[in-house]
Amino acid sequence: MGAAVVAVAVMALPLVYLLVRVLGAGDSAWSALWRTKTLDTVLTTIVLVLLVVIGALILAAPTAWLLSRTDIPLRGPFLVLMALPLAVPSYVAAYAWIAIFPGMSGIFAAALVMALCTFPYVSIPLVAVLRGMDAGQEEAARSLGLGPAAVVRRVVVPMAWPAAAAGLLLVALYSIAEFGTVAIFRVDAFTRVIYASYRASFDRTTAAVLAILLVVLALALVAAEARMRGRASRWRIGSGTGRPAPLSTLSRRGRVLGLGWLCLVTLLALVVPLGSIGYQLLVSQRREIDAGALAGAVAGSISSATLGAVVALLLAIPVGVLAARYTGRWVRSLEAGAFLGHGLPGVVVGLSLVFLTLAVVPAAYQTLAALAFAYAVLFAPKAIGATRTSVAAVPPELESVARSLGRGPIHAWWTTTGRIAWPGIAAGGLLVLLTAMKELPATLMLRPTGFETLATRLWSRTEVGAFGAAAPYALALIALAAIPAWLMGRWLTRLSPGSVAENVEWDSVSVPAVTTPAAGSKA
């Protein structure tokens, strides 16, 4: 408990400092807030977010239905393919698109690219929920006189909606916080404006005010998402295994249309970005690719992200364990506090840590430590999610039994819950590591002078239009990020129906908990 409080306090530190700073600025903060440009920024951001969310839903819903409820051919491969867009950081996709169409810019371009990169946040939980639904409920509805369409409307959609909505909110959070894509397509949404005013002037009050405003918007989304998650109990007690919902048989035409749709999505979300990068690589063969710089960037990415993941796990484990085992207002607000980082855009954390280090520990300004701390604040929620799911999947009675058999509280936890949950917790750490490697804005702001990561290299090359030189970095980023997406796709294909729904965290990127056959499999 104490450890969890400390962890949350540490995670909240940057945001608190940012607030203090803005409040301390007084009048100049007010005038920064009431500029007409501020309103423009708010509106641009909201429109962008809405476009991305709508786009993601249009891409995800038919895809999920085809892959979960029909006998579409090649379902397994497509399940994996449809998870892979998550592996394409949207600024890498943006670079890839703009390398083909150098004239691309504006809000629609940004929304299209982001929707293509984020729709799996919606489709993956939808597939899991649709496949996990027990046939019993739908059969009951049929027997009560509902036609197939009415069953979809009154049973399937209401049951699937929370998962879809939680996914859509993740998409919204992603798009509100995304910096690279917005900057590449020159959309004046919050992140770009904040970064620009941070770079442009030594009076950084405007940047801070905008950052606070962005945080407010993001927190509203986080709150909405938390409501969607509901308070469903996360482990199963004693129920038998359900039967999977039946698959619809597609007609010949349905198959052609369905396959056509999946191929189109694959083309736009994967083939175009990868093809573009591949083409740039081939073309740039003639010029020299700086192998030394590439190796340095890889080393930079790995070292900073590993450090960040370690710090994130240290912060996440106490909170995740607490959240899995206890409810109540106290724990819920602590957990909500920990999830702040999940809504905090990288640009905000970067900015606040710049302020914080300069004011409190100038020695830490633009050091690896500050960068790792930023990663931990930003991505610890992913590790919290993984920890909570893994721990919640272990029946608490196991710990009780271990204690009654003579083990102290910590020893009992370690030999039962900890032992069973650690693969999930470790996966959470790995997830933080891989996510941190893709981080761009906070890295740009906090990295030590001369320190390069894959993301910063890609950014600086793209900024100057050196698409060929950027290609190796883009490819390396995708390769790194493909690992968790690939694992998740594989996991989805292996899912046994019926045991699924409770393992799907609202944060769909968190990895399933236990592979050991747990209490659910009893005769």
Added chain:
Amino acid sequence: MTSVRVTDLVVGYGGPPVVREATCSVGSGSLLAVVGASGSGKTTLLRAIAGFVPVTSGTISFDSELVTGPGVSVPPERRRVGIVTQDGSLFPHLSVERNIAFGLPRRELPDGTPTVQRVAELLDLVGLTGLGARAPHELSGGQQQRVALARALAPGPDVVLLDEPFSALDAGLRTSLGHEVRDLLRSTSTTAILVTHDQSEALSLADSVAVMVQGRIVQQGAPVDVYGHPTSLDAASFLGEVVLLPVLGREGDRVITALGALAAGDVGGGEQVVLRPEQVSVIAAAPGSDGRGSVVAVSYHGHDSLVDVRLDDGNLVRARVLGSSGMSTGDRVDVGLVG
């Protein structure tokens, strides 16, 4: 060999109390069944005895040692209790052997017995010889419960707490395993508390039965006494079918009812007496006689039948007859008392 005494125990999880001033006790080496409807607080009582939930007030002592009380709370790992839960709660990541050995020292027991030998003994004891290397999910539900019991017994606990251990099993297995477990506990002289919502399980297995209603123990005693002489309608109706008859008068320690006089515990302010259907006899009215009432319902259960009779004075009584009653609704009958 330890006796357990719970006195005026109150447990609330920060809200209204779930257990309210519950008092019960179990003698050394005997089996107490706490029986009650779901939500009556019996599992919470058990968890309090095991030391898993903080109590608001009241005391729990093992023999003369206070384990829960004002300023005293012995942690679960030092109480020497074994617990068996509804689904066994076997550790899914450990083999059967390692589950059983979980509470034992790694190599050998304090008396020098190798741990592996003790585990083998326990496997024999619960009838699972040779299954030690299996993973828990490879066992049937009944086998899992046997392992859970062996695991609980392994460290030689003072008290074993069983939380509805048979309720997840099918009916036939439930009865046979129940008796097996009872005999096992008896042979090892282990004090045990069994929580169940199944009154026949409680009555048939336990040395002593405590009836729990809304957080209180309303009655505790030997199964025969609690069933035959309930002190409250709650206790009476939870343990089986009841027949309520108005008391017409008294004759020493016998009460007089419309069906005759009998020695019975009375509940409801002395105005009513509680009977069991097997204490009521029903026969077809003799030819020429009009009988004392008419049959309003008959339900057949195989080994017995329940016959509901509306007496001519308006009272409704229920009688149990062995096998089929041969009666049907509307028949005129004579009703009397047995014994």
